[in-house]
Amino acid sequence: MGSCIICGTSVDGHICDLHEEDVLFEFRGDHPNQLTTNRYYRGSVDGFAEFGVFVDIGDRVTGLLHRSELDQRLDSLDWEPGDTVFVKVKNVRDNGNIDLGWSIRQAEREFRGTLIDDPEFDTARLAEDVAEDESGNGREEPAADADSEPSPDEQAVEATTDTDSSPDDQTAEATSDSEPLGDDQTVEAATTDADAAKVSQADDSERVERSASVVGQGSTATAESDDTSADAESDDAVDHQRDHPVVTVDSLDDHEGDDVRLEGEIVDVRQTSGPTVFELRDETGTVDCAAFVEAGVRAYPDIVEEDIVRLDGDVRRRRGEIQVETETLVALDGDERQTVADRMADALDDRARPAAVDALAEDPTIEALADDLVDAATAIRRAVITDRPVIVRHSATADGYVAGVALERATLPLVADEHRRADAQYHYFDRRPLEGGVYDMQDATKDVTNMLENRERHDEKLPLFVFVAAGGTRESLDGFDLLDVYGAPRVVIDDAVADEAIADSVDTLVSPSLAGASPTTATALAANVAAHVNEHVQDDLVHLPAVSFWDETPASYLDAAAEAGYDEASVTELRDAVALEAYYQSYEDKRELIKDLLFGDDEDDVTGLAGNVAEQFREKLATEVDTATANIEHEEIGGTTVAVLDTDAFTHRYDFPPSTILLDxxxxxxxxxxxxxxxxxxxxxxxxxxxxxxxxxxxxxxxEAAPEAAVRTRSAREQSIRFLSGERDAVIDATLAVVGERF
Structure with a gap:
């Protein structure tokens, strides 16, 4: 029996079922049938085809990563033949073909360990065990990279200590006439304590190359010396530490290859099969800092999340990403801690609060909601700065999609600037449609399950949920209550007539109706929030509010769109195209298509793609309108004319347009x-x-008129009502009577 390298559970081998997808496997076999599905493997790019990428996983073992599995376009993938990549084995077919899946993790340090998948053994093995076996068989260890750290022998220095050091404090005595240290012993660095020097033992040079050496993590050596010598060496060590310039995370690109000092908060700690990775955040950004004591052994076990620390290390670039290889790591306390914490808090407040920006167009509603818009933008900016994922949930309508994309357009560049991970834009931001603009228990349960799993498996913070063109009415209260149980923050930006109870269930609410302002669209609200989130994309957002209106578009928004190059016909094309794609993407949204529709690159034909899609919208809608019009029945009730359409009988239920667009x-x-x-x-x-x-x-x-029908509001945004199908006739009669009386 062994134990899981992540959670310590007793297992046959080194990884439990729960965490098998958290580690990386290196395949040592030579046949597809020796692979294990649902594992993530290291591979190398073999070549490209129109339908995907071929990836070599092992000797004569090649799989296909189909383009449908990618989270981006195939032609935008920045892989080259021979590049090391990480993929998931989804299926091994009877004919030996291997179906691969995309891995959002494309750096080894993003996995929580590495294991060797060798078919000659019953279970996956630790990399260091395999290395020891190979070394014992006379195989040479891999040579360190040219830019790796010097070998332990080259780093050896003589440590001296006060002759008064007690025997209990000494693990190795070094004097002027003592025996020399063994070949595998090195003294890593002088300690800041004049009474002792820290010595670490390294097995080979590869260990040093893999990560930063850790001062204070190895064995201890002492040496006899006089007080003057010890004091002088201590002073030299302190002076050496002071030589490290204090820099900020956002400046690390300029310090590649330099020894630097960082001060900030530890926001995440990940133990890999090699080093311990500390994610450090200061007032300008975050960076991974690797600390190594022994393969798979926790370095600096006293350092935990939320500690304010001082870290000295060497700035390196690993697989294209900046990281710091840790030399010393110290938790600050007292005045030092408070000084750094106050500096970060002040900087966070300054960075999160958006700069003053003008409204996208003259709009009294936007002016009336100015403070609420700033509060919503501040919440989003603060989430990005503090490594909290942002999840935008929007209604599956044209207005909902355009509003959600406006926030996406503003937030993604901030995420890219804040985080150095290549996949950060997919890791820290997501956008998902909601049916009917209602956040019900089904939606909330899925979101809570995902966020708790991400917190457990990836140590993620609970996300900030931003609801756009959704969430403003009481139908969403149950979903919000579930999020509140776990303390997940919530922002609602909704143009619907909102219920006052929503204001008590969310952290920030942008609602024209509760503010006593005139009605507008969710996009008009969200686009102005987005302009505050990121003032640099304001020009990209100007035309979006005009796109969201179906009729009576305010002249100020049409004028703003025209100045941006979108005349009224172009705005209509965009709206119709987004409405069609919103229907077809209502259950699984992809960023690229909607982005291409709204932000086309062709300045001479800003709606080229949209024009083709909009034509399909008009054709499909016209066909359904003709069919429905011929089957509408009119009822005269107390002087009120009510048109009635049986949408089940006279529409195509599972094709475009949906009932909401058709009835509108x-x-x-x-x-x-x-x-x-x-x-x-x-x-x-x-x-x-x-x-x-x-x-x-x-x-x-x-x-009240049909008490047996269990009539309930389905969606205030859609103006829809649910009832028991067995009482349909009674509900129709009651509805006609109520509508005839009220309208």
Whole structure:
């Protein structure tokens, strides 16, 4: 029996089932059937094809990473033949073909350990065990890289200590006539304590190359000397430490190859099969700092997350990313700790609070909500700065998508600037659509499950949830309550008529209705928040509010879009195209297509792609409108004309357009004598009217008239109501009576 290298659970081998996907495997076999599915393997790029990338995993073992598995376009992948990459083995087919999956982790240090998958053994083995076996068989150890640290023998220095040191404090006595140190013993550095010197033992030069040597982590040696000599050496050590310039994380690119000092907070600690990786954050950014004492052994065990520390180390570039190889790491306390903490807190407040920016266009609603917009932007900026993932949940509508993309456009560059990981933009930001603009228990349960798993497996902070064109009404309260149990922060930016209870359930709320401001779109709100999040992308956002209006677009937004190169026809093309793709991407969103629609690179044809997609939108919508119009029935109730459409019988239920878009268009085209439109499905009805519909009040009235139907509001944003399908006829009669009375 062995133990899991991550959690310590007793297992056959070195990794438990729970953490098998957290480690990296090196394959030593020569046949596809020897691979284990759902493991992540190191590989090298063999070549490219139109449909994907071929990756060599082992001797004569090559798999295909299909382009559908990539999180970006194949032609934008910056891999070259021979590059080391990391992939997941998803399936090994009967014919030996290997289906590979994408790994968001593309650096070895992002895994929590490395194991050797050798078919000659029953279980995966530790890399150091394999190295020892190979060394014992007369095989030479790999030579260190040219830019690696000097070997332990080259680093050996003589340590002297006060002759008064007690025997208990001495693990090796060194005097002028003592025996020389063994070949495998080195003294890493002089200690700052004049009474002792720290000595570490290294097995070979490869260990030093793999990571930073750790002062104070090895064995201890003492030597006889007089007080004057000891004091002089201590002073020299202190002076040497002072020679390290104090720098900030954002300046490390300028200090590659230099010894530097950093001061900041430890925000994450990861133990790999080699070094311990401390993620340090200061007032300017974060960086990984590797500390090595022994393979798989925790360096500086007293240093934990949230410690304020001083770290000295050597700035290196590993696999294209800057990291610091740690020489010394000390937790600060007292006045020193407070000074650094205060400096970081002040800098965080300054950085999180956005600069003053002008509104994207003249809009009284935006002016009335100015403080709320700044608060929402501050929450997003603070999350990015403090390594908290940002998850945007938006309604699966044109307005919801454009609003969500506005925040994405502003936030992603900040994430890239803040984090040095190549995959940071996918790790620290996500955008997902919501059905009906409601955050119900099903959505919340999925999000909570994911965030808890990420916290357990990857030590992630709980994310900041930003709800756009969603979350403003009481249907989302249960979902918010579940997030609140775990303390996940929440921001809501919603143009719908909001319920006051929402204000008590979220940290920040941007709502025109609660502020007594005029109605607008969620995009108008979110795009102005985005301009505060990142003032450098403001020019990219100017045309977005105009795209989000279906009719009666404010002239100020049309003028702003025109100045940005989008005339009214172009704005309409964009809206229609996004509406179509919003429907088809409502369950699995991809960034690239919506981004290409809204931010086309062709200045002479800003809606080239959108024009093609918008044409499909118009054709599909026109066909459904013609069919539905021929089957609308009109009811006269107390002087009110109500149009009724059976949406189950006279629409294509699983194709575009959805009932919401179809009914909106039907009501826009209805003659002036039609006061209201009711669409009825098997267990759902939709209401459209010239007057503002209080769907909660309407549902209560229908429920009172049809008490057996269990009538409930489904989505205030969609103006939809749910009921028991067995009571459909009773609900239709009750709805017509209530609508006829009110409209």
């Amino acid at each position: 268009e039907l009501f826009r085209q209805a003659d002036s004598e039609t006061d209201a439109l009711v669409g009825v499905a098997d267990d759902t009805l939709f209401v459209r009217a010239d007057e503002t519909v209080d769907v909660h009040d309407l549902a209560d009235a229908i429920d």
